[in-house]
Amino acid sequence: MSWTAVAKKDFRDAVQSRALWALLAVFVVLSVVLSYSYAEFPALVGGTEQATVGGLVFFTSGIVSLFVSLTAIVVCYKAIAGERELGSIKLMLALPHSRRDVFVGKLVGRTGVLSLALAVGLVVGLGLGSVLLGSFEPVPLVLFLVATLLFAVVYVTIVVSISATTGSTSRATTGALGFFLLFELLWDVVPMGVVYVANGFSLPAQMPDWIFPLMQLPPSSAYVLVLNALLPDLADAAPGGGVAGFDAFYARPELGFVVLGFWLVVGLAVGSYRFVNADL
Amino acid sequence: MAAIELDGLTKHYGDVVAVDGLDLVVEEGEIFGFLGPNGAGKSTTIDVLLDFVRPTGGSATVLGHDAQRESMAVRRRIGVLPDAYHVYDRLTGRQHMEFVVDSKEVDADIEAILERVRVLEAADRKAGGYSKGMRQRLVLAMALVGDPDLLILDEPSTGLDPNGARQMREIIQEENDRGTTVFFSSHIMEQVEAICDRVAIINRGRLVAVDSIEGLRDSTETTTTLTVTVSGADDDVVAAVRSREDVTSASLSGDQFVVTLGTDGSKFGVLQAIDAAGATVEDFSLEESSLEDLFVEYTTPGQEVEPGEPQAQETGPTPADSPGADR
Numbered sequence: 001m002s003w004t005a006v007a008k009k010d011f012r013d014a015v016q017s018r019a020l021w022a023l024l025a026v027f028v029v030l031s032v033v034l035s036y037s038y039a040e041f042p043a044l045v046g047g048t049e050q051a052t053v054g055g056l057v058f059f060t061s062g063i064v065s066l067f068v069s070l071t072a073i074v075v076c077y078k079a080i081a082g083e084r085e086l087g088s089i090k091l092m093l094a095l096p097h098s099r100r101d102v103f104v105g106k107l108v109g110r111t112g113v114l115s116l117a118l119a120v121g122l123v124v125g126l127g128l129g130s131v132l133l134g135s136f137e138p139v140p141l142v143l144f145l146v147a148t149l150l151f152a153v154v155y156v157t158i159v160v161s162i163s164a165t166t167g168s169t170s171r172a173t174t175g176a177l178g179f180f181l182l183f184e185l186l187w188d189v190v191p192m193g194v195v196y197v198a199n200g201f202s203l204p205a206q207m208p209d210w211i212f213p214l215m216q217l218p219p220s221s222a223y224v225l226v227l228n229a230l231l232p233d234l235a236d237a238a239p240g241g242g243v244a245g246f247d248a249f250y251a252r253p254e255l256g257f258v259v260l261g262f263w264l265v266v267g268l269a270v271g272s273y274r275f276v277n278a279d280l
Numbered sequence: 281m282a283a284i285e286l287d288g289l290t291k292h293y294g295d296v297v298a299v300d301g302l303d304l305v306v307e308e309g310e311i312f313g314f315l316g317p318n319g320a321g322k323s324t325t326i327d328v329l330l331d332f333v334r335p336t337g338g339s340a341t342v343l344g345h346d347a348q349r350e351s352m353a354v355r356r357r358i359g360v361l362p363d364a365y366h367v368y369d370r371l372t373g374r375q376h377m378e379f380v381v382d383s384k385e386v387d388a389d390i391e392a393i394l395e396r397v398r399v400l401e402a403a404d405r406k407a408g409g410y411s412k413g414m415r416q417r418l419v420l421a422m423a424l425v426g427d428p429d430l431l432i433l434d435e436p437s438t439g440l441d442p443n444g445a446r447q448m449r450e451i452i453q454e455e456n457d458r459g460t461t462v463f464f465s466s467h468i469m470e471q472v473e474a475i476c477d478r479v480a481i482i483n484r485g486r487l488v489a490v491d492s493i494e495g496l497r498d499s500t501e502t503t504t505t506l507t508v509t510v511s512g513a514d515d516d517v518v519a520a521v522r523s524r525e526d527v528t529s530a531s532l533s534g535d536q537f538v539v540t541l542g543t544d545g546s547k548f549g550v551l552q553a554i555d556a557a558g559a560t561v562e563d564f565s566l567e568e569s570s571l572e573d574l575f576v577e578y579t580t581p582g583q584e585v586e587p588g589e590p591q592a593q594e595t596g597p598t599p600a601d602s603p604g605a606d607r
Contacts (some may be wrong), residue, residue: 014507091367091419093355093367095380097355279333
């Protein structure tokens with residue numbers, strides 16, 4: 001159980017990151033503005049006449065997923081690479097911790113830090129929203145929190161794992177930003193490219209069904225799917241709620257769990273393998 | 281059982297050989313100095329003992345456990361002051377100590393240990409604001425937690441002023457008196473000379489000498505070089521001096537007569553001999569070789585150390601002393 005000591009130390013350390021609290025401040029302001037505008041002008045910003053807590057949840061999920069991904073990068077990219085580059089990892093690994101314990105402790109510690117920031121931001125934003133809407137619906141809020149926490153764990157795992165593959169913070173930065181760029185900003189283009197190539201270098205009139213799961217590969221897309229899976233009633237009511245628009249065993253919101261699970265497993269495997277076998 | 285046993289330990293980084301077939305035994309209870317110039321392979325060897333790096337060949341055993349396969353068992357019983365480490369800038373000294381106590385799952389009086397290394401008054405300040413010497417003492421305190429059976433100290437005097445270095449030596453001695461084996465590296469002979477029972481000298485990844493300080497002194501016949509300014513000296517005078525048993529060499533160039541003597545050579549006897557042979561001694565100066573000279577002699581690149589045992593004449597770049605630091 002030596003990872004608990006690592007996690008405790010790591011939480012104490014990373015929670016003091018100024019960049020984290022700066023990002024949180026921005027997030028709190030944004031979520032307050034969003035909650036306020038959704039509650040006051042649902043038709044204008046939300047596209048529905050009837051403002052609900054569920055609608056609010058979906059409305060804020062975009063900014064939440066951006067906050068989680070960016071904060072995970074800021075809080076975690078140096079988690080292991082930074083300690084290796086500076087040499088503080090020598091203090092840690094001179095103690096009876098296996099590399100795997102360090103890796104797990106880092107994941108837990110950084111997840112704790114991100115969850116704390118997330119909790120502060122969400123309580124403020126959604127709390128305000130609930131007050132303005134005059135209704136408090138614990139079930140969707142709790143389910144939203146669960147989904148968001150799961151998403152946060154996955155993102156932390158991805159970024160800590162990228163950090164674990166190298167002893168250079170500049171390479172870790174490149175890796176983490178590259179991941180964000182590829183999967184969060186440019187990913188729409190990739191499935192298109194795959195279809196283009198698969199179709200003999202031309203685009204078909206109708207996109208094939210199998211492009212759907214490929215489109216859901218970014219963790220943030222999977223997060224939206226998970227929200228759809230957990231809050232189906234609300235998802236149908238919310239704008240952009242419907243999912244694939246065709247029937248296939250994979251065209252279901254539960255695919256979101258599979259995708260998040262995929263990233264979790266890949267991250268854990270690659271990160272711990274590289275770290276355990278590295279010369280420090 | 282040996283505290284540390286290296287058996288043909290070898291570590292390559294690409295084409296660079298950092299450690300080359302090192303065989304070494306450190307007995308329990310001794311203070312062992314691991315000496316070599318920067319880049320000799322000291323830190324790489326220590327990194328293998330801690331499983332920071334994995335050897336290319338050979339093996340290392342610490343307190344009876346394989347340093348790689350049973351690293352956890354090793355690290356439960358040792359205290360380490362690593363080289364080129366960095367403290368956690370945002371954590372206080374006390375939090376550093378709590379981390380060690382949590383990690384080793386031991387009861388320890390954190391304040392007493394911090395007092396001992398004189399960091400107690402700064403215990404609740406963030407370590408990022410500590411001076412180099414305070415950080416070094418904090419990390420020493422971390423190494424002392426849990427009364428380890430073996431202390432591994434990599435360049436422990438780094439960043440310490442002379443007073444701090446002396447306190448470091450006292451603590452090392454105290455720990456050793458309690459039965460702790462101490463293995464420490466240094467590139468300065470003087471530090472090692474003062475407290476070590478035995479010393480190993482390594483250079484370019486190879487062991488060049490292992491012995492007690494006395495043994496090193498004896499085996500090298502600390503020589504004395506006598507430079508005498510003479511007038512009226514000729515070959516007969518040189519021959520007369522050379523014939524003395526305690527003289528290892530004598531040569532005359534102009535009025536400078538250079539004579540080297542063995543360990544128990546009589547300087548006075550030489551001067552008398554010159555005088556007796558008919559030359560006049562105008563002036564003279566003495567130079568005694570020290571262990572420091574021996575160290576320099578052993579570790580100067582390209583120098584033949586022992587006759588008949590050719591040294592590897594690599595002139596390539598020496599490996600960085602701590603490869604971890606520049607990766």
